[in-house]
Amino acid sequence: MNFNRNIPGLKGVTVHKIEEIGERIALYVSIPKKEHQCPDCNKMTSKIHDYRIQKIKHLKWFERLTILFYKRRRYVCECGKRFSEKSPFVDKYQRYSKEWNQVVGIRSVKAKTFKEAAEVLGTSSSTVIRRFKKVVKEQLNEGVHLPKCIAIDEYKGDTDAGTYQLIIANAETHEPIDILPNRRKETIKDYLMTYGSDVEVVVMDMNPSFKAAVKKALNRPIIIADRFHYCRYIYWALDEVRRKVQKDWHPYDRKKCKKMRHVLYKRFDKLTEKNRWYLNRYTGMSKELKQAYELKEAYCKWFDWAKTTNDIAEVKNRLEAYYRKVEEANIPAFIKAIQTFKNWQVEILNSFSFGYSNGFLEGINNKSKVMKRNAYGFRSFKHFKAKILLNDLYKEFGVHLG
Numbered sequence: 001m002n003f004n005r006n007i008p009g010l011k012g013v014t015v016h017k018i019e020e021i022g023e024r025i026a027l028y029v030s031i032p033k034k035e036h037q038c039p040d041c042n043k044m045t046s047k048i049h050d051y052r053i054q055k056i057k058h059l060k061w062f063e064r065l066t067i068l069f070y071k072r073r074r075y076v077c078e079c080g081k082r083f084s085e086k087s088p089f090v091d092k093y094q095r096y097s098k099e100w101n102q103v104v105g106i107r108s109v110k111a112k113t114f115k116e117a118a119e120v121l122g123t124s125s126s127t128v129i130r131r132f133k134k135v136v137k138e139q140l141n142e143g144v145h146l147p148k149c150i151a152i153d154e155y156k157g158d159t160d161a162g163t164y165q166l167i168i169a170n171a172e173t174h175e176p177i178d179i180l181p182n183r184r185k186e187t188i189k190d191y192l193m194t195y196g197s198d199v200e201v202v203v204m205d206m207n208p209s210f211k212a213a214v215k216k217a218l219n220r221p222i223i224i225a226d227r228f229h230y231c232r233y234i235y236w237a238l239d240e241v242r243r244k245v246q247k248d249w250h251p252y253d254r255k256k257c258k259k260m261r262h263v264l265y266k267r268f269d270k271l272t273e274k275n276r277w278y279l280n281r282y283t284g285m286s287k288e289l290k291q292a293y294e295l296k297e298a299y300c301k302w303f304d305w306a307k308t309t310n311d312i313a314e315v316k317n318r319l320e321a322y323y324r325k326v327e328e329a330n331i332p333a334f335i336k337a338i339q340t341f342k343n344w345q346v347e348i349l350n351s352f353s354f355g356y357s358n359g360f361l362e363g364i365n366n367k368s369k370v371m372k373r374n375a376y377g378f379r380s381f382k383h384f385k386a387k388i389l390l391n392d393l394y395k396e397f398g399v400h401l402g
Contacts, residue, residue, distance in 0.1 A: 009059060009099035010089055016071075025064050030071040036085055038077035049076035056090050057122065058097045065122040068097065101131065106397055108132035109390040112374040136386045139393060144178050146196045151203040151358050152210060154183045155365040157372070161381035167361065167368075167388070171203050174360040176392050179385040185213040192217035203356045205229040206344055225347035226358035233340050234299045235265055237333035241292040244333075249285065257282050264293055267300055291329045298322060306352050315352055319345070367391070 007015065010029065017028040035046045056068040073085045090097050096104075104121055107128075111117035114128045121128070149171035157165040161181035166188065169176045178195075180187055188210065192199065196218060203224045204210045214221055242261060246254045260282075263275045271279060283290040302322055306315045323342070326334045341348060351357075368388050378384035 009097060010068075012088055021067070023064065025061050025066045026069060027058070027066065028069045028071070030073075031085065031087060033073065036075050036083070038075075038079060038081050039083055040081040041077060041079045043077060043079070045075055045077045047076050049074045049082050052084075054090075056095060056097055057100055059099050059103060060122075104128060104131045105135045106394060109135065109387065109394050110397070112371075113376075132383075132386070135390065136382075140386060140389060144195055146177065146192075146199050147172070148198055149201040149203070149356060150177070150196075150199055151356065151361050152188075153205060153358055153361045153365060154207070155368055157368075157378070157381065157384055159378055159381035159384050165381070165385075167364065169361050169364065171201065171356045176364055176389055179388060181381055183207075183209070185209045188213035189217045201354065201356065203358050205358060206340065206347075211347075222350060222354070223347045224350045224354055224356050225344050227351050228357075228359065228362075230341065230344060230348055230351075231303065233337040234296055234334075237331070237337040238264060238292050238296045240333040241289055241331060245286040245289050253282070253285065264289075264296070268297055288331060292331055292334065295326055295329060295331070295334055298325060309352075312349055312353055316345075316349055319348075364388070364392070 007013070010027075013029050013031055015027055015029050019026050019028075033046065033048070035044045037044055052072050052074060054070040054072050056070055058066040058068050060066060068090075070087070070090065072087065074082055075085060076082050084092070089099070091101075094101070100121070104117065104123070104127075107117040107121065108114060108131050111120070114125045114132065118125045118128045146168070147170050151169045151171040152166060154164050154166050156163060159165070164183045166180040166183045167176055168178050168180070168191075178191075180191055192214065199218055199221065201222045201224065202214050202218070203226060204214070205226050206229050211223060214223060239261065242257065242264060246257050249257070260275075260278045263271065263278050264282075266275065268276075268279075279293070283293055299322060302318050305318070309315065319341070323338050326338045368384075371387055371391070372378060372384070378387070
């Protein structure tokens, strides 16, 4: 009995028999006879020399592993050359179908671990890793050409290359470009000198070694400090004051203030009546905490206004006025915070002149952490790097593909 249905991955193939062999499904298949060109003399021939049975692994059917027993013809030409027919579903010298190879390439990227992909597809981890390396070789280039605007950030990879790695992304398209094996200044500088001839704008967190490396490698770059990273210095200063003053309070108030510390972080106009009661209670118990909260609110007022204007000179004047206000309050935690602002003032002001942010890069780093946790860590830096870059490249792909 012949089955002439178009089975996915076996289009144009004749299925002669289907049977169960243990926990697997076996399909006995062949392709219709037709004339083939001799690879030696290029003449056409349809004379059959013999048949060979080839065992091929295929995609699952109904969650059962599938084997194809392919009855492959071997033709003979007048010149004496013997050769096998060309098959639409399996390449020469392969034991896996084309569909299987396509899916294992995608699953090796999308699966949590290579072992998981191997178990699903009924093969070994080493086979999946070989296919993964083939995908990496085809899809990822060794040398890159960095665009005009880039964003850089570190993440904790814990690989054989070291604890921390540095990811570089396109600040405009939000696509990861490359990952460096460490975050050392010399590594960043050498990389940017090699591939960053067109880079003009660099978005980063407030890491002094990043800043020094970028300035050494590039010709007068525009460095932009990420807004989240400099805003948190003010909130850290406020929290430092809270921890300091609550040490002298009654244990109940100390524990309650710690539990309700989010009230201090919120903008005053977003507080509920209950939250305002707690705010008044705890700021009333400490003059220093009240001053710290007022400085935080003054900073938020400046920051919200600065986002709405294009007058960078006025933004700078109001920021310097805020510095004077902090110096008058003379709270050590805030003095320390504004010293950081002064050191990074140009980069902070650039964040209002240009609409770039590192927020998307934090999202990529979060996905990387999830990948690392699901896989119980990656020993190889090259594998982890490829996983991160290919996952972004394959984000529109599903795993149920043929």
